[in-house]
Amino acid sequence: MSPAAGPGSARKWPRGSCATIRFHAGDIAQPATADALVRTAKEAFGGIDILINNAGVFRPKAFLDVNEHEYDWFLDTILKGKFFMAQAMRERGRARAHAQT
Secondary structure, three states, X not given: OOHHHOOOHHHHOOOOOOOOOOOOOOOOOOHHHHHHHHHHHXXXXXXXXXXXXXXXXXXXXXXXXXXXXXXXXXXXXXXXXXXXXXXXXXXXXXXXXXXXX
């Protein structure tokens, strides 16, 4: 499939091409979530070849209206999430791992 296929192109993928997808829902700011993601990948695929560490959140709000709790949530997701995921990958996914953040 061409990268320029555009919106909705995922529906054109061959039937069964997503049979090996796995997911784990959790709070990425928690080290246990990162551990579980690595464990899931290792069990399903035998290891991890690469990590694309892209956690982000967006809640548009005026600068002066953001309170401490909201700011902590933002930083936890962006900073802790990337840190703990890379750490889990290097420690537990070591056999085939290359982490890039």
